[in-house]
Amino acid sequence: HGAMTTQTLDEAVESTAGAIASMEIRGAATIAAAAADALAAQAEASTASDPETFRRELRAAARRLHETRPTAVSLPNALRYVLRRMDGDRGGDVTDVDALRRNVVGAAQEFDDRLDRAQEELGKVGANRLRDGDVVMTHCHSTDVLSCVEAAVDQGKQLEAYVKETRPRNQGHITARRLRELGVPVTLIVDSAAHRYLPEADHVLVGADSIAADGSVINKIGTSGLAVSARELGTPIVVAAQTIKLHPETLTGHTVEIETRDEREVVDESTRGDIGDIEVANPAFDVTPPRYVDAIVTESGQFPPESIVTLMRELFGESADEPWKEPDERITH
Template structure:
């Protein structure tokens, strides 16, 4: 069950967190900043059970691979704390979005802690506390990983592009809205900004749901960054004009061979970057690397509803479409709407993790870097 109430924050450091655990008198809840309402209004979505959190994940009220892992862990803890069926909650949460591997990783972390507590003879409340402790630990680890990725990423940019004045193109949204900290790829750009070495952040609008226009621009503006929004299909002309020094994106899953699944539109940027001799850099924590997925062709790509393409969401205007939006295509139009595409490792200049940089991107190098972390999924 979910409820909503509005609230606004003064700045990024004291504003509304993307996710938090709360314990009001009515019982524990998971509270989300509803990303579907940004940038127009900052509204928190209060989830009192796992089904509400599953719906929030599917509707993209909460999104982004690292944050989905945190949400999955908190969801297991919520089910345990409220006395619901933990097995059922774990299965539903892990399957809410198939491509983002962090979601199932987070669910497993909290579920394993819960099961281990029960095996030690803990009663329900104690086992629930163990699940919550695991979720909070994952949240802390992700925040720490964000700081380390930003440092490694900025060092790599300075190595590849000596002299500063970086002009960075990014796709989708990879800031604090997807993370326990300041994000993945966006955190690197933010570090460059703070160091005085970011000349321009080019923000792809990221169709069809405009995560770049709605969310990345929102984060860039709140941090005082120099940024410019562009339509996705304007990227080619930007490369041709020599206005891009590097592409920085995040990832929802990295296969064992280094293939990268990220928001649809990422692969064309990689092709453009290769043709124009521009570094194409992926920034993701090791929890996004999945050793159980051997190569890119094995990544399950989520197919989203067609109405996300055939309609435009505009809450302030009358709606007549099946998805609650304004129709922009004839009734009955079929739409192809994959949520992600897959970039092969040979088009990726480097993968930046909290454990270091993988470049060139090979299965062996990826396994070696991720193996430094106890939380790695590469083994």
């Protein structure tokens, strides 16, 4: 069955799928844009003569793209965004292949446009929360966070930053350099010093790996502890995340799989040898419940984390049925 539908796939779909699989195309936004474009290419190249054939082709293309990175969050969001607009905004009985094609191409274009502007627009939203003279504390490195700070600097605001180094991979060093380049005075601290310096900070500002339907924020390990500390001290915590980070699978209760990384990031082999036979746990992310987060800043505006599910359903559909599957293969949940 899969073999049959694969035959009809446009070359652009195949080459995009290959490039995503080989990580030639990487980064949440880049992958998402490529996937939307591939669907548009498939739509334009389609020679299907009836709507159902056309829809089947598009689903096959989406499946091909989806299977390259089944746990990524931005890739299925791109596919969802386009496929659920294939039959137009409301309703499902388009009888005309050209109309379907226009819808797909239009939705892909709309998705691309959103994506193009998303980080900049999100940055302005985040910047508007910051006041002149504010001090922010950051964790890990997030270009969405950076966009907020940059926009604030562009608005003429003077900011300062406490930057957590973010063990084990020290992405805080990147953040420190970028902030310095923006003219923001930086104080670099070890992760353990966060609670000590939080009283000096006006905001905690972090990114997100993904955001769940229950309002939980999945982000770099250490975010949850930082958020708990910030809440205890009354410091607002803001998550900057484009809507491609929303995770529609979680609507149906699915928890987000947390990547476990190589223990050598935590302790080098020689030290490991000295210590002897121990375990090393190195999860990449943790989960911060919504009650520790004040606002999620997206390119669609800011939201309390408890309301992000509404935006998620609006953009990517009310249920989590996988629209790239053939109807008879869909097993809900």
